[in-house]
Amino acid sequence: MTTFVNKLIHKKELFILAMMLEMLHLAIWVDFGSIVSRSFMLSHLGLFLLWQPVWRGDEKLSIENTFLFIVFTLALTLLLNLWLLFAWLILLIGFIGGSVTLDKNERNLYVFALSFVVLELLFACVPELANVKIEQKQIFYLLLPILPIFILFFPGNKPGHQIQMVDFIHSITASMLTSLVSLGSLLIMFINETSYFTALTQTSIAIGSFIICISWLISSQSRFNNVTQLWSSFMLNIGTPLEQWLSELSRFSEKQNEPEEFLEIAVNELLTLSWISGIRWASMDSKGEIGEITRHNTRFITNNLSIDIYTNNMMGGALYVHCNLLVQLVENFYVAKLREKTLTQQTHLKAIYETGARITHDIKNLLQSLQAITSIISHDSSGSSFEVSQQVLRKQLPNLTQRLQLALDKLQTPQDHNIEEIYLKDWLSDVKKRNSHNNITYQEQVNGDPTIPVDLFDSVIDNLLENIQTKQINEPDIEVTISVICNEDIICVMVCDSGSMIPDNISRELLTNVINSDNGLGVGLYQASKYAEKFDYDLKLVSNQHGRVCFELMSNHKSD
Template identity: 35%
Template structure:
């Protein structure tokens, strides 16, 4: 009897002619289960390219399960959201992958093959969900870094403006009646520039995307810089200036930081000379040199790599300036650091004019 049964089963599985056999029926069944899954997976990949938010991605992906007739509905849960899809059903199967927990509900117990498909569905959704979470985290970190950089730079802009205002106030406090005409001329030159710089800082705060975009001719920028520091006993040297465009935000920020640091250094070391040199050939460069003591080796080594706590007025300002310079094709460096000659220089990395307005 057993032999006859086995013979009948073998013929049914793979008959010689006519009837396709149980083997083909089983294969067709498995393919009919897999094809809707394959179509859903393709739509899932398309959705992943379009949808950026992790929770919205999961919600839309689970709403598109109408072809999987053996799944009635279910619910999902993640760290930042949860929801339901489809309709409730009696039998449930739960899977958790990469921070996403999925409860699948079916009208009847799932066969091992269908249970395997559900597991694959859960893994695929979990992988895509984790990828979306990582993308969102990176975007948030980049946004936070941009806010930090903008705030740090604008803080230093305001500090430099305040320093200039303090200098004007000190000049007024120490003036005599005989200095009235000279003081009035000084105020007329300086106050409009301070007001313009403060207005520019406010504009940057309103539109941080516009930072590093403005350009100014070398001749105009150099004249404005000399006017700002004409009362600070700073020597200015430049040759053959023309209308070569300079990145205004970078040059204003670097010049103010370097000169403020040098003048603060002069308060500790009276009598040191401070000079500024602007060159347009062969590479655009701006250098500020003082005749005081060098920066300590440990400060100089990390000056442009990270914020440095120091008593020399260097701190976070030059770190931010170095990052700003790199973004627009310049490099901030310390080519001389010896007693009697300390030089900071910002220099273009390419001899061509920098197109800082390009994205």
């Protein structure tokens, strides 16, 4: 029993539609214009009010709408005649033909209902208007009521079913085509003096062929691409030229960097559309309202935005699709602005991180240099090498002071510090002085004396020598060679040591990723490699074998 009741509830709309059509049939065929006929018409209009797709079932009718429907009902019932019936049938065809749905069963259902109303118009109303007698008229009277019965065999609405809105373009198209068929049939009948059935057949074939040709012309399978483009442009340009609107939106996107400011401008641009009265929007960081707030609103919710669009009339299906497209475009531009802002922040943080990492290694190298100087002085406890210690201090302290001041300047202006350049020979002489206490062999092939970014070269050399010193803890007999090559085409500095090779799992990612290592390799060389790219230099591991491990810093441009 419960299952049967549930099926009846799900088929309630089907039952109302079937009864509405049956009452219409009886109002037309049972002594049209009499009190009985008017009673059937009144019942038909009452059922139509329950079925109609204009107002939702839970929506409260306004006083104006209620008054208009009562006046319309009284006029159609009390003043019932063939012309009013013709107008009502055309209007009803628009309601049924304009119902947009994606469900196959619902489409078939509306086809049945539409066929019934069209047959009533063509074989009951139009012949009576033109005083045309139809042979075997009783056949239609007996067979037409069978069509609404088939509606009851369709499956009922599923739970959560939403009432479909009436599409204005579909409604107008269905109504006008039906009017054209009916009136065209009468015109051909009177001109050619043929029977009504013959004229109706000729008109239907002609209009059907015309519709098929137009459908083929605007389809993507035809060779008339220009017609297809014109049709597509018309469907997209409901209310405004889409290309112009997109151009304005792109221009605003280029000018505005802040996402919320761009969103406000984009919403104002939406309000320029003639069919939009007001807009209320809300994002994660802002909300606002603009224009006139009317009683007809449609809400569009995306991942980042909630936009209510207010119109003077209820929004139809085609207009809803078009408006949804515009909202999606605004949302995509807005998300792009959010990502751009996030990327800018990440880039800024990355620059600070990279600068901090380089400064950390610079300070670490300075501390190691100070440690080496302190070690020399502390080992001279008897004072026998006092003059040597003083000489080392005089050579190294000014250089350490200069390098420390450079690190402090970077801390104060991490992104805007000036790039200091010195001559290659002066830099090489300075390297020799700084590392005079280390056992390093120098090889020079320098033709000319170009300028180089001292910060980059110092950072690379210090990191490479620091890593070699770490290796010397376990391999004290390592020999170190620094080769400098300079000619018209390249500037190349190569640092080699005779120690053990770098493990393959480390060497593969040594200069491309930050890695963890026990022998001093890791973030220092990675930062040095990235820093070299900014000056159009390459830092590479050119040799990795036992007894010869070489790193090379080479320019990608010609020397000055």
